[in-house]
Amino acid sequence: MNENKHTLSMTDRARLELDGVQSVISFREDAAELETKLGALQITGESLHMEKLDLDDGKVILTGRIDSLYYPGEPDENRRGFLRRLFS
Amino acid sequence: MNENKHTLSMTDRARLELDGVQSVISFREDAAELETKLGALQITGESLHMEKLDLDDGKVILTGRIDSLYYPGEPDENRRGFLRRLFS
Numbered sequence: 001m002n003e004n005k006h007t008l009s010m011t012d013r014a015r016l017e018l019d020g021v022q023s024v025i026s027f028r029e030d031a032a033e034l035e036t037k038l039g040a041l042q043i044t045g046e047s048l049h050m051e052k053l054d055l056d057d058g059k060v061i062l063t064g065r066i067d068s069l070y071y072p073g074e075p076d077e078n079r080r081g082f083l084r085r086l087f088s
Numbered sequence: 089m090n091e092n093k094h095t096l097s098m099t100d101r102a103r104l105e106l107d108g109v110q111s112v113i114s115f116r117e118d119a120a121e122l123e124t125k126l127g128a129l130q131i132t133g134e135s136l137h138m139e140k141l142d143l144d145d146g147k148v149i150l151t152g153r154i155d156s157l158y159y160p161g162e163p164d165e166n167r168r169g170f171l172r173r174l175f176s
Contacts, residue, residue, distance in 0.1 A: 010096045013126050013163045038101050068158040075101045075153060 006037040008069070015051075016043070016062045016069075023055065034060060039073040094125045096157070103139075104131070104150045104157075111143065122148060127161035 006020030018034065018041075025033040025040065027050060032043045037058075045066045052061035094108030106122065106129075113121040113128065115138060120131045125146075133154045140149035 005100055007100070008096075008098045012093055012095070013159060065163060066159070068156065070156040070158075071101060071154070 004037075010066060013066045014063060016066055018060045018062075020058050021055065021060045022058065024050075024053065024060070029064075032062065038075040039071050042068075042070045042072065044068045044070075092125075098154060101154045102151060104154055106148045106150075108146050109143065109148045110146065112138075112141065112148070117152075120150065126163040127159050130156075130158045130160065132156045132158075 004020075007018070009017045018036070020037040021034050022037065023035045025035055027033075027048070029048055030044060030046055032048060032050075034041045034043070043062065043066065045062075045064050045068075048062055048064035048066075050060065051063050052059060054060075095106070097105045106124070108125040109122050110125065111123040113123055115121075115136075117136055118132060118134055120136060120138075122129045122131070131150065131154065133150075133152050133156075136150055136152035136154075138148065139151050140147060142148075
């Protein structure tokens with residue numbers, strides 16, 4: 001794991017390991033939304049289960065059936081937002 | 089790499105390594121569709137570039153900006169289809 005990166009690793013659509021997660025916005029059996037270092041990440045699936053959550057480490061592990069992963073924003077949106085707030 | 093698995097590994101939404109890919113259905117700068125061992129996989133993004141394609145090994149590496157990954161079917165759809173054909 002690298003603290004400065006957002007990485008994602010999925011095996012057989014059944015196990016999803018994420019690094020670089022900042023917070024869990026919502027979690028349900030069929031959908032989850034996470035805030036990552038590169039913007040929000042929406043996950044859909046079935047029988048989703050959070051196996052590990054360690055936000056100090058930025059790590060989340062989900063199991064279940066993964067159907068989709070979607071980043072609605074630009075990869076550097078957060079950073080730009082941060083700079084906007086910093087210099088406005 | 090494990091020949092019997094479909095794995096996916098993404099770093100910073102910029103590099104996507106896939107195993108268990110059977111064919112490339114379509115490829116454009118902003119979208120790609122692959123056939124994997126666990127069904128079709130639709131990828132959207134920007135400036136997508138295929139860095140490696142080795143279907144003997146089931147391996148594809150894409151770079152660019154990844155926005156979404158979507159499996160429209162069931163994970164075992166292919167296998168069920170195969171069994172249906174085999175026993176019908």
